[in-house]
Amino acid sequence: MPLPQEFHDIAERVNNWGRWGPDDEIGTLNLITEQVVREAAGCVRSGRRVPLALPLRQDGVQTGVIPGRVNPLHTMTAINQEIFGPGTVATTDDAVTMGLQAATHWDGLAHVSHSGRLYNNRPADSVTAHHGASCLGVEKATPIVSRGVLLDVARAHRTGQLPGGHAITPEDLDAAEEQAGTAVRAGDIVLVRTGQLRHYLAGDRHAYAFPSPGLSLRTPEWFHARDVAAVANDTLTFEIFPPEIENLWMPVHALDLVEMGMPQGQNWNLEELATACAQAGRWTFLLSAVAEPFVGGSGAPVAPVAIL
Template sequence: MSADFKDLGAELSNWGRWGPDDQLGTLNLIGPQHVCAAAAEVASGKVFQLSIPVGKDGPQSGMGGRLNPVHLMSMQPQDWDPHGLQVSDDWIIMPLQSGTQWDGLSHIGYDNKLYNGYAADDVSTRCGARRLAVDAMTDRIVGRGVLLDIARLHGTDWLAAGTAVTPADLEAAERAQGVTVGEADFLLVRTGWRTRFLAEGRDGWMSGEPGLNLDCARWLHQRAVAAVGSDNWGIEVMPSGIDGAIMPVHCVLIRDMGMPLAEILDLEALAQDCVADGRWSFLFVAPPLHISNAVGSPVTPIAIK
């Protein structure tokens, strides 16, 4: 079973779809008409930021070398002549993928290939990502967002680790919420895993998670979704349920389809407001930082209703 995801990846591959030099993947689906339609989603002017705090109390436990951010002051307030000016400066030291983040298209490969057939060695410890760097996306993460609340669908505060979210779940949530995920949309999936972190802390939070199963890749492809995000740390269900396969959904979405992933979102306030007003779609704006040669980036996504 370990190779099954590769067969699916070949079926859903977008390699060459937008040309041999493409570095944007499914973000190519977003046209000016989609951005204009997304702007029309704004009715009340309510703004929701969807990121977790950047700081020492984040979810990281050292797995894979990812630590929580370290915040240091480099200048304390002091009186400067001639008129008592006071200045403070600070530093932050952090893995780029330690909190709310985008996974860029150079983040995942297999069989020595990245998205669109680029070589895996286009990413190196010396130079970073020579191709498919996350800063190619800085002006492309604007469009219609749709929130599907799978935890609410199942009547729970959070889904248990290892719970697979299926295409049937996504479609049941659409029906329950009266919304449809369409072409060039940004799909946000609430599993309640952020709620679990707030209630119980980081212990065990990264040892498994609820999330999308591999069947969702075909669903996302058929719906022509631009990108997907979730309130968990890795988008997909952990463990994967596929013998010998580590992060198969990442492999198919990023490497084969060219779809960036937004992880560790805070969807709580947005979900509560969507329940209150019955509107589950919104303008979504979430550019990564303009970091050269990076494979991922911190982000503070914004939803505007």
Template sequence: MRLTAQDVRRYGKRLSNWGRWGDDDELGTLNHIGAEQIAAALALPRANRSVSLAIDFGADGPMPDQGRYNPKHVMVETGATMELPGGFRYADDTVEMSLQAATQWDSLAHVFYDGMLYNGRPSSLVTESGAAANAITAVRDGVVGRGVLLDVARQRGIPWLEPGTAIQPDELAACAAAQGVGVRRGDLVLVRTGAVGQQLAAGTWDPSFVFGPSAGLGFACAEWMSVNEIAAVAADNVAVEVMPGEVDDCLMPLHMVCQRDMGLIFGEIFNLERLSTACAASGRYEFLLVAPPLPFVGAVGSPVNPLAIL
């Protein structure tokens, strides 16, 4: 039986973390990362190697330039005609882009419903001036810890999942078990569907990457993430969750429950291809993940260059 919007609200109420870490909390499930978790994560690197999980930020990126805009990079000074003392010259540049145009984190002010943000704050706090609460600046210190790659596509033995494929909790658990990695409290979980790899193999970003069907997490994964007390989740698709969703009268039900009720931030459009290869070669799917957002004041999302340190 298909779920409805009312079912989503019931799940949200049951999985809610409102007040769990205090009425003034803006970190949400990043509170699961404490000193113990960070110390354990710092002990993970063995290969003295870091892998960037960002796609290239450029004008030919995945966005349709409608609503969200790819980066527009402009040189404002090249130094070519300068005549400065001692032969000194310099170059300067600027960029204009949507903060969620490429590899990025959502803040807990990004998604809301019924007039409320995470932790019982009114959605009226998000205005044309930005978010006065739950903005991306609230998590500037918090996105570092034990990263775990759940390489669903590799575990299935395929380069990428078919668009519209819903990944369910039992498959996440089976993938972790097959890879010999447990999911623990405070983990930063990365889920590879192969979506970015498919685009890179094609050499161009198909408009369907943003607007079309996408493999991703099914709605039932909200409870799996809650039970396992993960700190954050990221994937290599545009929404983390499967599109179209599994609830007919909700656009993004997993966003609704995870971000607004649980306080769980989403990372989107992560490039997990090189990490997939590295983890498969070493047989280790855990690593130190350092992925702080840029602290744009009032922003509801931020670009990021996540580093997996192996």
């Protein structure tokens, strides 16, 4: 199905091509300035550290629906091996094979294209089999550290978990922002909790994957208006799945990554953070979420930590 006019109209309104120059490769991460980071550090009060990554394991969130996105396969390559001779210090080593976006991750700006173009009007064919992303690779992402804001949409709906068919709207984000008692501002990283990850944590990865609540076609304008640096949530697909418009697949990905140049994250565990924020009575924190710098990668695993 060709992209509808509604998509193109939104794309025109949120487009950031050329905003930071014709050679820019990091998009909205430009909004995380030194001043933003200094102010983010002021969010640390108790020093409580909340991990947001899922464990990397072979029975992870991937079900095989996405070709090639395999769960981590961990292999021992050496076990107590005395490589310098008998009686010397022994070493143990291991290796892993996995999709870079298999578990908790960032989507890089080369992850999605539409109409033959990537962010900042780069050609989609700049991604090749041998070199990956020759531009916009995830290694270009600056150290992602900023103020994090938890928008607990499930809590705003007075439920622990949104239903599978719920398309998160700007009105949902407004309600969660109001409940958090803070205004999302330029350079923030927004974490949107749906509660969907509870399926996976309870042992049902198929229910986690489908059907899934997620961000709707109207939300990119909400993030663009506030100059958000990046957005992540606790679902496999980020946007609502199946799509809200029949046969219009991944339009939010295309608007966020291609038009805005805004990294987005999936499979983030926001359950402990939601509890910690409710206990503290505040939903802002210092967030460290540095992407692993895989050269030419279209995405990267991340082990984010929220510091309250």
